[in-house]
Amino acid sequence: xxxxxxxxxxxGSIFITLSIIYFAYQNLKEKNILIGKNxxxxxxxxxxxxxxxxxxxIFAFVFSxxxxxxxxxxxxxxxxxxxxxxxxxxxxEGSLLLWVNIMVxxxxxxxxxxxxxxxxxxxxxLLIQNIxxxxxxxxxxxxxxxxxxxxPIPSEGLGLNPILQDPALAIHPPLLYLGFVGSSIYFxxxxxxxxxxxxxxxxxxxxxxxxxxxxxxxxxxxxVGSIWAYYELGWGGFWFWDPVENxxxxxxxxxxxxxxxxxxxxxxxxxxxxxxxxxxxxFISSVTGTFLVRSGILNSxxxxxxxxxxxxxxLIFLSLMIFFSFIIFFKRKINDNxxxxxxxxxxxxxGNNWFMMFYLATVFIGTIYPIFTQVLYDTxxxxxxxxxxxxxxxxxxPFLIMMAIGPKIRWIKQKYNDYxxxxxxxxxxxxxxxxxxTFLKSYNLLSNLIIxxxxxxxxxxxxxxxxxxxxxxxYNLPSFLSHTGFGIxxxxxxxxxxxxxxxxxxxxxxxxxxxxxxxIKFENLKIEKRDNYNVIIGNFNIxxxxxxxxxxxxxxxxxxxxxxxxxxxxxIKTNLKQDLYLTMSNIDGSDFYNVKFQIKPFMLxxxxxxxxxxxxxxxxxxxxx
Amino acid sequence: MLTKKIKTxxxxxxxxxxxxxxxxxxxxxxxxxxxxxxxxPSEIFMNNQIExxxxxxxxxxxxxxxxxQNNEEIRFVLTDYERELIVVYSGTVPNLFSEEQEAVVEGxxxxxxxxxxxxxLAKHDENYMPPQMKKILKENAK
Numbered sequence: 108x109x110x111x112x113x114x115x116x117x118x119g120s121i122f123i124t125l126s127i128i129y130f131a132y133q134n135l136k137e138k139n140i141l142i143g144k145n146x147x148x149x150x151x152x153x154x155x156x157x158x159x160x161x162x163x164x165i166f167a168f169v170f171s172x173x174x175x176x177x178x179x180x181x182x183x184x185x186x187x188x189x190x191x192x193x194x195x196x197x198x199x200e201g202s203l204l205l206w207v208n209i210m211v212x213x214x215x216x217x218x219x220x221x222x223x224x225x226x227x228x229x230x231x232x233l234l235i236q237n238i239x240x241x242x243x244x245x246x247x248x249x250x251x252x253x254x255x256x257x258x259p260i261p262s263e264g265l266g267l268n269p270i271l272q273d274p275a276l277a278i279h280p281p282l283l284y285l286g287f288v289g290s291s292i293y294f295x296x297x298x299x300x301x302x303x304x305x306x307x308x309x310x311x312x313x314x315x316x317x318x319x320x321x322x323x324x325x326x327x328x329x330x331v332g333s334i335w336a337y338y339e340l341g342w343g344g345f346w347f348w349d350p351v352e353n354x355x356x357x358x359x360x361x362x363x364x365x366x367x368x369x370x371x372x373x374x375x376x377x378x379x380x381x382x383x384x385x386x387x388x389x390f391i392s393s394v395t396g397t398f399l400v401r402s403g404i405l406n407s408x409x410x411x412x413x414x415x416x417x418x419x420x421x422l423i424f425l426s427l428m429i430f431f432s433f434i435i436f437f438k439r440k441i442n443d444n445x446x447x448x449x450x451x452x453x454x455x456x457x458g459n460n461w462f463m464m465f466y467l468a469t470v471f472i473g474t475i476y477p478i479f480t481q482v483l484y485d486t487x488x489x490x491x492x493x494x495x496x497x498x499x500x501x502x503x504x505p506f507l508i509m510m511a512i513g514p515k516i517r518w519i520k521q522k523y524n525d526y527x528x529x530x531x532x533x534x535x536x537x538x539x540x541x542x543x544x545t546f547l548k549s550y551n552l553l554s555n556l557i558i559x560x561x562x563x564x565x566x567x568x569x570x571x572x573x574x575x576x577x578x579x580x581x582y583n584l585p586s587f588l589s590h591t592g593f594g595i596x597x598x599x600x601x602x603x604x605x606x607x608x609x610x611x612x613x614x615x616x617x618x619x620x621x622x623x624x625x626x627i628k629f630e631n632l633k634i635e636k637r638d639n640y641n642v643i644i645g646n647f648n649i650x651x652x653x654x655x656x657x658x659x660x661x662x663x664x665x666x667x668x669x670x671x672x673x674x675x676x677x678x679i680k681t682n683l684k685q686d687l688y689l690t691m692s693n694i695d696g697s698d699f700y701n702v703k704f705q706i707k708p709f710m711l712x713x714x715x716x717x718x719x720x721x722x723x724x725x726x727x728x729x730x731x732x
Numbered sequence: 733m734l735t736k737k738i739k740t741x742x743x744x745x746x747x748x749x750x751x752x753x754x755x756x757x758x759x760x761x762x763x764x765x766x767x768x769x770x771x772x773p774s775e776i777f778m779n780n781q782i783e784x785x786x787x788x789x790x791x792x793x794x795x796x797x798x799x800x801q802n803n804e805e806i807r808f809v810l811t812d813y814e815r816e817l818i819v820v821y822s823g824t825v826p827n828l829f830s831e832e833q834e835a836v837v838e839g840x841x842x843x844x845x846x847x848x849x850x851x852x853l854a855k856h857d858e859n860y861m862p863p864q865m866k867k868i869l870k871e872n873a874k
Contacts, residue, residue, distance in 0.1 A: 341824060446737065465755055468755075468756075468759065469759055472759055472763065473763065476763060476767075486769065487769070487770035487771075488767045488768060488769050488770060489767075489768045489770065489789065490763065490766060490767060490768070491766050491767075491768050491787065493765075493766045494762055494763055494765075494766035494767075497762050497765075497766070498758065498759055498762045611804075611822040611823040611824075612803065612804065612822070613801050613802065613803055613804065613805070613806065613822070614803070620803070672827070673827040673828070674827055675824065675827050690824045691824060692824040692825045692826075692827070692829075694799055694801070694806070694825060694829060694830060695799070695830050695831060697799075697801055699801040699802075699803075701801075701806060701822075701823065701824045701825055702824065703823045703824045
């Protein structure tokens, strides 16, 4: 029943999408200046159908309709309702439906907002976006249909992987998808701008807000994913340079570059080609990332049940997309003459883009390299975090400095003569750095330089903001928030990196152990029964003999029934200064419990700074009017 | 003669090429240094080129009844059904770590039979195994 209804909705969507493509094409050939009303109605039907199908799938998960294969494989009646809903996008089929939903929503909104723009531009955008939607819809129906039936109907589902039953992970896919898939709309818009010979300025101002929105959500998705990795994986780190993380970071670099260079195009009508290329590669890298991660070529948590046909389909689709977008791009050469003064906002923004491309290249090479060696020499390798750290860290320093100065520079041309405050801030940063250095003992030169440059960025932005706020102009508030946030982020990441401490031990119940000034006592074990799992709770007492504090930490070992899995939950005590982080594990019921105890300074500040950075762009989307 | 505009543009282009090449070499050299090779215990036995102090990854099956624990460390034997490797590790183990299960460890080789691990890689679910590992185990088990 549900399955049939779902399939009808999906086929309906395909039909509507096809009609939109047809009518948009017809409408383009007609001479009149107005966009046909029928396209508006069709778009409205399309969004209604696709959202209805998504709601229907949520409904099936909530009421545990196991006649659907996707529900049977990923849900269970005993699961809390929140995770039943999260289960919708916790699997390949459902997440693909979410993907198509976001594409349609963005298409609809973009069409509505830009209805009054040049007709051919709006129509081409609609046309191309719908070709993309069609591609994904066909993929959805032909090989990843979430409404696939099973007979006989099972009485109970297999359950959702317990590691996914977590609030941060439940909201993380929709956030990230808004970023990933949101970039499809400016891919289409860029194609449309080329095909309709649009003016660069108009193109820039029409996509600007969408770039900012997708950038913010992409950032939020990455942050929430890191928070999850931090407390769930039990390693105490929040960024591992894992292929999955890299796959989300590559489009993020593109979006960051685009969010800046689009300003140059809007204000000065420069860099048109470059903005077009960025718009195109953002979406391409999003799809490529998804492909690499989903197909199992790169090892990851996100590897769903493997089906070679899936990988093949995305690969073909991707190749066609790359092929046609570049053909269109090179066929219609857009004349892009410009001359940049060395000290101007344009040059600084171009500088930002260069940095972004450098980071992108680094992460891309690191992620792709193992695949190449596998194919070419048949050696199995992976690229470790030290690679990324040693390549990216030194380049962060000039980047932070430029980030501080950039927003202050005017468009077109400026004589820079503010050296006095520059030197003053630099000295101030060095002094603060020296204070940190003496308080917290030694660390290496590179860290010192990064701390100085991030302090420089923070102080410089604060100064600019205070000067600006005297004139009551708050237009720069968003970029101030993002830039300062990024400075704070870098500062605390480096501090955290240098001052984290870690103690590993195996310990029996009732024992205590002293390392350095810290005494770890394993008081007792408790066993409890909760909603859908049993749990063993360890009670640890941490005593810092030097600073004289005492904390109780309760890590857990959870035993889930459906599917039967163990998970280890870390115990975290957070305050402004540091996180105390403790995980315990146990091998095959041995008396010994393996314990990892970590002191991670300033974790709360890292999250705060990351959210601050992401909030800037969101604020800009509201502040603009 | 070249005008000033063309001159600056030429300078700009040359410097871009120069900078790009420089940074690509920089990336490449770092990459060379930080590659983790994936091996099986027999490959370690056969290969004489593995450096003592570089970090490698080893995959295999945790041998039955081989896990020993004391106050500081966990010791176990990793096998690919042909050769064995003793692994010493301290810290927490991933949730799916147990005897007769596959594991991937990362660490420094002490000699050909002895590895000091600083990480046991988490496998996120019981069905997941690196593709290379699956192939090797399947072949050796025959």
